[in-house]
Amino acid sequence: MDERTGCVLVGGGPGGVVLGHMLARAGVRVTLLESRGDFDRRFRGDSIAPAVLDHLDRLGLADPMLAELPHVRADRFVWSTPTRRYVLADYRGSSERFPFYALVPQASFLPWLVERSRPFGLDVRMGARFTALVRDDTGRVVGVDYSAGGERRRLLADLVVGSDGRNSKVRQLADVVATELNSSIDICWISVPRRDGDPALSGLELMSGAGYTLAVLGQGSGWQIGFTIVAGTFDRVRAAGVEPLREILRERTPWLGDRVDLLDDVNDLTLLPIRITRTDRWSEPGLLLIGDAAHVISPVGGNGINFAVADAAEAANRLAGPLTAERVAPAEVDAATAEVERVRRPMIDREQAFQVRVERATARRLASGSDPKPPLPLRLLTAIPGFARFSGRRAARAQAVPAPAPLILHGRTPGDRGAPSGPGGRAT
Numbered sequence: 001m002d003e004r005t006g007c008v009l010v011g012g013g014p015g016g017v018v019l020g021h022m023l024a025r026a027g028v029r030v031t032l033l034e035s036r037g038d039f040d041r042r043f044r045g046d047s048i049a050p051a052v053l054d055h056l057d058r059l060g061l062a063d064p065m066l067a068e069l070p071h072v073r074a075d076r077f078v079w080s081t082p083t084r085r086y087v088l089a090d091y092r093g094s095s096e097r098f099p100f101y102a103l104v105p106q107a108s109f110l111p112w113l114v115e116r117s118r119p120f121g122l123d124v125r126m127g128a129r130f131t132a133l134v135r136d137d138t139g140r141v142v143g144v145d146y147s148a149g150g151e152r153r154r155l156l157a158d159l160v161v162g163s164d165g166r167n168s169k170v171r172q173l174a175d176v177v178a179t180e181l182n183s184s185i186d187i188c189w190i191s192v193p194r195r196d197g198d199p200a201l202s203g204l205e206l207m208s209g210a211g212y213t214l215a216v217l218g219q220g221s222g223w224q225i226g227f228t229i230v231a232g233t234f235d236r237v238r239a240a241g242v243e244p245l246r247e248i249l250r251e252r253t254p255w256l257g258d259r260v261d262l263l264d265d266v267n268d269l270t271l272l273p274i275r276i277t278r279t280d281r282w283s284e285p286g287l288l289l290i291g292d293a294a295h296v297i298s299p300v301g302g303n304g305i306n307f308a309v310a311d312a313a314e315a316a317n318r319l320a321g322p323l324t325a326e327r328v329a330p331a332e333v334d335a336a337t338a339e340v341e342r343v344r345r346p347m348i349d350r351e352q353a354f355q356v357r358v359e360r361a362t363a364r365r366l367a368s369g370s371d372p373k374p375p376l377p378l379r380l381l382t383a384i385p386g387f388a389r390f391s392g393r394r395a396a397r398a399q400a401v402p403a404p405a406p407l408i409l410h411g412r413t414p415g416d417r418g419a420p421s422g423p424g425g426r427a428t
């Protein structure tokens with residue numbers, strides 16, 4: 001007999017783990033398949049926005065997370081040229097309790113949330129690689145095949161969610177059409193340790209100069225530094241070697257001192273080919289895509305993790321009821337998945353269009369060797385008092401996450417099948 005669950009999530013990134021947590025709290029039987037054996041990932045979207053912290057707070061998770069996980073708090077997004085510092089956004093007015101971004105590495109956030117989800121019954125299978133969609137006679141998706149420990153297995157479910165990231169195999173096998181919007185830049189990342197006496201940078205800084213842009217992100221015990229390059233020119237960067245990059249670091253981050261020498265081999269650079277991908281649909285009967293699987297966005301704006309969490313929250317709210325019904329009605333599940341796309345898509349489309357514009361302008365300036373400083377209208381706006389706070393609140397609106405449905409916050413009512421219990425629940 002094939003194994004059966006309520007909802008199978010393929011992929012344990014921020015989208016999959018947050019959705020798994022929320023559905024499990026509502027009492028849905030959830031199985032999460034993650035192909036990797038651990039969550040030890042580097043150089044990912046780690047900047048958790050104020051609106052997402054508020055969301056985690058409503059689930060009773062923000063305070064324990066900030067207390068238990070090393071992180072950096074960034075309350076401003078700053079772009080500095082060699083001569084000026086522009087505060088492009090100030091987040092101090094964007095949340096009452098959490099007026100800052102928390103830079104928490106996914107490598108610590110994901111296992112932490114998984115542990116907090118197990119008491120609600122979330123079944124997480126590591127080293128479990130999705131291989132195929134299972135369909136019934138009508139073509140409806142009714143489960144998945146996966147391999148784990150050298151064995152092939154089948155898991156049937158009322159709903160399959162593809163949260164398997166930018167190269168989503170679920171998306172591919174569902175014949176969803178994915179269109180690349182042709183990103184114009186790529187990023188090469190390095191990380192260096194933090195030391196006492198390092199300057200109090202915001203944690204979310206962009207530094208530009210003639211022919212370069214550096215992202216300098218504060219993280220728990222280190223600095224994550226990204227060199228922006230024109231898309232497809234990594235071979236040229238490799239051929240030039242590390243010295244030009246070290247030169248830029250010596251000029252713009254002299255406080256790193258001898259840590260610049262840690263970049264001594266071009267292979268120390270981790271290339272992130274930036275992609276902006278739009279899909280023709282996020283769902284079909286029995287199937288939903290969320291996060292990067294549904295829409296790859298670029299790191300411009302630092303929203304990869306935030307949008308994946310917002311998709312997950314929207315999906316959990318709409319699916320918790322249909323998936324906990326005594327008899328699950330496929331039509332209700334499908335109506336809910338279609339609603340997730342209807343509600344989330346316009347904001348994602350706007351963000352992707354904005355990213356394409358910003359990246360094209362940056363790439364033009366990089367290629368011409370000029371300073372890719374903020375465009376003139378933006379430089380003028382930053383001179384207006386209150387602009388940075390306005391822009392921080394505007395960003396918060398784009399990142400808004402819907403409040404968790406009562407079923408998720410309070411679980412099933414006693415007498416249903418026993419209310420779920422476990423840590424992370426908020427007093428009702």
Ligand SMILES: Cc1cc2nc3c(=O)[nH]c(=O)nc-3n(C[C@H](O)[C@H](O)[C@H](O)COP(=O)(O)OP(=O)(O)OC[C@H]3O[C@@H](n4cnc5c(N)ncnc54)[C@H](O)[C@@H]3O)c2cc1C
Pocket residue numbers: 010011012013014015016033034035036042043044045046128129130131163164165166168169272290291292293297298299300301302303304305308
């Ligand atoms: C190398 C890299 C660097 C990034 N840097 C930044 C950044 O600096 N700023 C930013 O905002 N965003 C960045 N992003 C994007 C950001 O990390 C993502 O937008 C965010 O993590 C999306 O979350 P997700 O849950 O949708 O997918 P992901 O976080 O990509 O998670 C997908 C998960 O699915 C698993 N998986 C894949 N295939 C299978 C399968 N067949 N079976 C089972 N599991 C599978 C993967 O192992 C992974 O754990 C980066 C992404 C990458 C890949």
